[in-house]
Amino acid sequence: MARPIKVNVPRYLIDLNNPEHWLYTASPPISRADGRPSEEMAVFIRPDDSGQKLFAMTDSIMYKSDPATFVMRPHEHHIGYETWFLDSGSADLYVNGQVTRLEPGSLYHMQPYMLHSMFMHEDVKFRGFFQHWSGTDNVPITQLMEHYQPGLKAKYWEAGLQGLVSDHYIHESFDCVRVSNEEMSALRHPDRPLAKFELDGVTVKLMVGRWECAGVREINYFEFKEGFKAETVEFPLYRELYYVREGKIKFKIFSDEFIAYKDCLVDIPKYIAHSIEALTDSAMYDMGGMTCWYNFLYDYTTILKKYPERANDPAEIETVKKTNGCQIKSFGL
Numbered sequence: 001m002a003r004p005i006k007v008n009v010p011r012y013l014i015d016l017n018n019p020e021h022w023l024y025t026a027s028p029p030i031s032r033a034d035g036r037p038s039e040e041m042a043v044f045i046r047p048d049d050s051g052q053k054l055f056a057m058t059d060s061i062m063y064k065s066d067p068a069t070f071v072m073r074p075h076e077h078h079i080g081y082e083t084w085f086l087d088s089g090s091a092d093l094y095v096n097g098q099v100t101r102l103e104p105g106s107l108y109h110m111q112p113y114m115l116h117s118m119f120m121h122e123d124v125k126f127r128g129f130f131q132h133w134s135g136t137d138n139v140p141i142t143q144l145m146e147h148y149q150p151g152l153k154a155k156y157w158e159a160g161l162q163g164l165v166s167d168h169y170i171h172e173s174f175d176c177v178r179v180s181n182e183e184m185s186a187l188r189h190p191d192r193p194l195a196k197f198e199l200d201g202v203t204v205k206l207m208v209g210r211w212e213c214a215g216v217r218e219i220n221y222f223e224f225k226e227g228f229k230a231e232t233v234e235f236p237l238y239r240e241l242y243y244v245r246e247g248k249i250k251f252k253i254f255s256d257e258f259i260a261y262k263d264c265l266v267d268i269p270k271y272i273a274h275s276i277e278a279l280t281d282s283a284m285y286d287m288g289g290m291t292c293w294y295n296f297l298y299d300y301t302t303i304l305k306k307y308p309e310r311a312n313d314p315a316e317i318e319t320v321k322k323t324n325g326c327q328i329k330s331f332g333l
Contacts, residue, residue, distance in 0.1 A: 062091070079133075082109070084129075106188065242265065243264075259279065290325060291326050
């Protein structure tokens, strides 16, 4: 007798404010006098199995720092990359001898060997995206320890086992110079992109360059006008991960349609064709970052402006798309 067919349909739409969409929660051992951990984390996506451990994503509440006991001890990572979005609250960010005040709407991108620390002026919510970061490697195991035997996770930490896999190196305190947001290179905001391209119905802003991610990916911010549409090729080569920040965007995958809204992720496997339509003025980050959008748009807008005869040649545009891994078949209002 033949077995019935069973299909593992992935969760495309992830609501960051819905606890049912958490994979699991995590926190370091209790070390504060008030009995709270320094951080509580909800994990939404585990790293993929590529050599770069991409697509890992967490939602963290970092609790208000105590000025009486706070000592700025920066740390660094030798391999991992972190991109953090400040969702709510306020904090001081220390990076390589500078300090500045973080406000909601900002993001900061940490590369290997950048010394960094934070002081929380209040409880702060961060959304974190990671590349080759080992901090999540043993979290599911330590959470199982705590579930079945409370206190065992702390014992694991005390034994120094976390340090065997953690790319986390703590340094001594040092004086920092207070600077403006604009002066801190690690801190970004959509109002201050590295580059900006304006097209039919969409503005694309480069927020983190490929050269800041070991050449593996880049982070772009897409601002859509209501009515903007885009459609991928039949078999897109990359997994996509979108982080919606404003508005409402309709996604269509095969016969399934759903609306992504503020504080949603959309996680689409490779080879799965899809289309989008902005139902309102909207904005989202491309956190997968596999497409070389900056290089593609640099060439594409240059051709449109300087070489109109080439712009009207579909084969010419397809060559530019292929060179830069662009998986979009059509776009515009």
